[in-house]
Amino acid sequence: MSVQPTEKVYIEILKQIKAIIVEDGLQAGDKLPSERELSDRLKVGRSSVREALRSLELLGLIETRRGEGTFIREATGHRLVEVLASFILNDNKARHDLQETRHIVIKDCVELAVRRCGSSTIAKLTHLIKKMDTNEQEQVNEVCKQFEKIVIQACGNHLLYRLYVELTGYGSSLQRANSYWPRTLCEEVLALLEKKDAVKLTDLLSKQNDALNAIE
Amino acid sequence: MSVQPTEKVYIEILKQIKAIIVEDGLQAGDKLPSERELSDRLKVGRSSVREALRSLELLGLIETRRGEGTFIREATGHRLVEVLASFILNDNKARHDLQETRHIVIKDCVELAVRRCGSSTIAKLTHLIKKMDTNEQEQVNEVCKQFEKIVIQACGNHLLYRLYVELTGYGSSLQRANSYWPRTLCEEVLALLEKKDAVKLTDLLSKQNDALNAIE
DNA sequence: CAATAATAGTGGTCTGACCACCTCCTAATT
DNA sequence: AATTAGGAGGTGGTCAGACCACTATTATTG
Numbered sequence: 001m002s003v004q005p006t007e008k009v010y011i012e013i014l015k016q017i018k019a020i021i022v023e024d025g026l027q028a029g030d031k032l033p034s035e036r037e038l039s040d041r042l043k044v045g046r047s048s049v050r051e052a053l054r055s056l057e058l059l060g061l062i063e064t065r066r067g068e069g070t071f072i073r074e075a076t077g078h079r080l081v082e083v084l085a086s087f088i089l090n091d092n093k094a095r096h097d098l099q100e101t102r103h104i105v106i107k108d109c110v111e112l113a114v115r116r117c118g119s120s121t122i123a124k125l126t127h128l129i130k131k132m133d134t135n136e137q138e139q140v141n142e143v144c145k146q147f148e149k150i151v152i153q154a155c156g157n158h159l160l161y162r163l164y165v166e167l168t169g170y171g172s173s174l175q176r177a178n179s180y181w182p183r184t185l186c187e188e189v190l191a192l193l194e195k196k197d198a199v200k201l202t203d204l205l206s207k208q209n210d211a212l213n214a215i216e
Numbered sequence: 217m218s219v220q221p222t223e224k225v226y227i228e229i230l231k232q233i234k235a236i237i238v239e240d241g242l243q244a245g246d247k248l249p250s251e252r253e254l255s256d257r258l259k260v261g262r263s264s265v266r267e268a269l270r271s272l273e274l275l276g277l278i279e280t281r282r283g284e285g286t287f288i289r290e291a292t293g294h295r296l297v298e299v300l301a302s303f304i305l306n307d308n309k310a311r312h313d314l315q316e317t318r319h320i321v322i323k324d325c326v327e328l329a330v331r332r333c334g335s336s337t338i339a340k341l342t343h344l345i346k347k348m349d350t351n352e353q354e355q356v357n358e359v360c361k362q363f364e365k366i367v368i369q370a371c372g373n374h375l376l377y378r379l380y381v382e383l384t385g386y387g388s389s390l391q392r393a394n395s396y397w398p399r400t401l402c403e404e405v406l407a408l409l410e411k412k413d414a415v416k417l418t419d420l421l422s423k424q425n426d427a428l429n430a431i432e
Numbered sequence: 433c434a435a436t437a438a439t440a441g442t443g444g445t446c447t448g449a450c451c452a453c454c455t456c457c458t459a460a461t462t
Numbered sequence: 463a464a465t466t467a468g469g470a471g472g473t474g475g476t477c478a479g480a481c482c483a484c485t486a487t488t489a490t491t492g
Binding site: 034035036050053064065066067068069070 | 441442443444
């Protein structure tokens, strides 16, 4: 008959852990009490403590290192994207949405990057382009991916970057070749980044995407 | 020496559960195999299964009912928002990224919507605008949110819409008023949607966002 | 003094045992 | 015969204890 008798133990433990963090003034990087100590202090079974800790770990709020302990992480919540993405995208109809979203996110990142990238980024990209000359084709593809990634990161928004990573990773797991930028595109992108020509850059990516869609 | 020896069991279980969901075509509301059966099928201890399930529960992806079983939920991520919010609240960089990403996603959705929304959407929006006249201020805000949501959904990309939902939910839990569209903006958006004027629409949203940023 | 070996502490996992709760089927009652 | 009370079995919730693998610290040894 009791409607809300007692909260689940592991939920209660979450609150207690939070309290401990606050009371002890723990910050990112600090070590949490061990599982056995928590189990002791809170008068609950160790397995319940673990259920709570595992939840926090999946959320990316803590990090556990075997033999060492459990540590508080820089809480950014970007893990949200990772976990949700992998579970939300179950249905196959979402494939098209996935590709489209990925393209849009890339476009957004590049638009930000063109405004924010500094000389060091340009230098890195230039170096990568040069590197392509001295490698085999397979390795060139690898370098191209790297090039793309650096450009994306230059957007300066880590959450957007994580979105890109997840969308790309998930897409590739669907046995659908992920369209990395070919070498010529990399070179054009670099040139436009240097000129800070956002308009042409957007245009370029749109055409690239249209071309890919036409193939299918 | 092994860099990636073996993934933690409960992480492996997460993947397996995902696989089971896909293979068996399970959907929201459906029942998952029992903890004991999973433990059996996957050849792991029940406690490990529980660690995985508890994680998913905290994320709001599943729901467990004592004596009945474990069920798949519509993935809203509300729970996650709750937990993350109570643990974070101080990373300014993350907050900024979040706001920026949210704005970008909204912009993307609207740009798609202007190309894809049909007459029925327009009709719905028109109706909402009219509705604003006959209500109190508080309810008007509610209607504005609804208006915004419908516009976003009109992008036709469910993944993008989900992202919007997550980003918005997450943001509102950070004690930062989420900037829903004011009434005048809704009216302007509707007008531009009807005219299919993507350029001015983008412009409008950018200005709105700039104005909001200026306040702080 | 430095290198090495033993030790204690920590997370990772499994097993088995209860408990509380729900569903469903059966059997007794009306 | 229809209804109801009761029980059996399944399910999640929790705990205790036992190992294992790994790490860091300490003690030992050369």
